[in-house]
Amino acid sequence: xxxxxxxxxxxxxxxxxxxxxxxxxxxxxxxxxxxxxxxxxxxxxxxxxxxxxxxxxxxxxxxxxxxxxxxxxxxxxxxxxxxxxxxxxxxxxxxxxxxxxxxxxxxxxxxxxxxxxxxxxxxxxxxxxxxxxxxxxxxxxxxxxxxxxxxxxxxxxxxxxxxxxxxxxxxxxxxxxxxxxxxxxxxxxxxxxxxxxxxxxxxxxxxxxxxxxxxxxxxxxxxxxxxxxxxxxxxxxxxxxxxxxxxxxxxxxxxxxxxxxxxxxxxxxxxxxxxxxxxxxx
Numbered sequence: 001x002x003x004x005x006x007x008x009x010x011x012x013x014x015x016x017x018x019x020x021x022x023x024x025x026x027x028x029x030x031x032x033x034x035x036x037x038x039x040x041x042x043x044x045x046x047x048x049x050x051x052x053x054x055x056x057x058x059x060x061x062x063x064x065x066x067x068x069x070x071x072x073x074x075x076x077x078x079x080x081x082x083x084x085x086x087x088x089x090x091x092x093x094x095x096x097x098x099x100x101x102x103x104x105x106x107x108x109x110x111x112x113x114x115x116x117x118x119x120x121x122x123x124x125x126x127x128x129x130x131x132x133x134x135x136x137x138x139x140x141x142x143x144x145x146x147x148x149x150x151x152x153x154x155x156x157x158x159x160x161x162x163x164x165x166x167x168x169x170x171x172x173x174x175x176x177x178x179x180x181x182x183x184x185x186x187x188x189x190x191x192x193x194x195x196x197x198x199x200x201x202x203x204x205x206x207x208x209x210x211x212x213x214x215x216x217x218x219x220x221x222x223x224x225x226x227x228x229x230x231x232x233x234x235x236x237x238x239x240x241x242x243x244x245x246x247x248x249x250x251x252x253x254x255x256x257x258x259x260x261x262x263x264x265x266x267x268x269x270x271x272x273x274x275x276x277x278x279x280x281x282x
Contacts, residue, residue, distance in 0.1 A: 010080040038073025047239035165217035176216035
């Protein structure tokens with residue numbers, strides 16, 4: 001598996017490819033990949049997603065990925081690391097923490113990250129403008145390019161934030177953001193998500209933890225953990241070939257029947273029916 005490092009704050013590259021390198025890639029940085037033309041299949045951490053023109057993918061550090069190209073594809077690559085985010089926002093520490101948090105929590109979400117329809121033409125315009133600046137190389141082109149890169153990253157953060165709890169706002173307390181981050185990092189370790197463990201981890205009294213979390217996010221702690229786990233199950237159903245039993249084992253459900261009951265309550269249908277109906281649409 002190829003592994004790449006980034007030795008500058010950000011890097012831009014545009015390539016038209018008929019075939020992607022055969023081996024899976026893994027980076028030590030964030031990588032945004034915008035599809036300017038073409039179609040095929042994105043493979044990330046063994047999940048698959050059919051791509052087409054206008055799709056934007058965010059690959060986080062340590063993601064393993066590749067592309068199966070069906071028709072010649074023109075890719076726009078924007079690579080950046082955490083140091084770039086920090087350097088661009090040194091005067092706004094809260095903004096740094098918010099963007100970093102959101103980007104770090106983009107994992108487990110295969111497929112196009114543009115959820116806000118209004119942002120799709122905006123990203124297309126920004127990509128085109130960056131490429132034009134790189135071609136013309138007029139006065140201040142580096143500074144203008146950097147500003148547009150930062151705008152793209154901020155738009156990406158906004159789209160990822162659409163998947164966070166509904167009550168999460170820009171002024172939400174930093175403590176609850178850390179709790180959400182912790183939950184997402186430890187979602188495969190149920191013992192680490194017990195209320196008494198969270199209480200000790202974040203120095204919040206056990207009696208107050210539940211009230212605090214609901215006040216900040218609009219939902220109970222257990223409801224958030226359960227729904228986040230089921231969103232990951234949903235991704236497995238759509239973008240992997242794992243059996244229902246394998247998915248149940250991965251997410252620590254008692255058995256397949258336990259997963260069926262939970263998922264039916266979450267989506268109104270069984271995992272098998274959900275996979276069949278949505279894959280037909282894809």
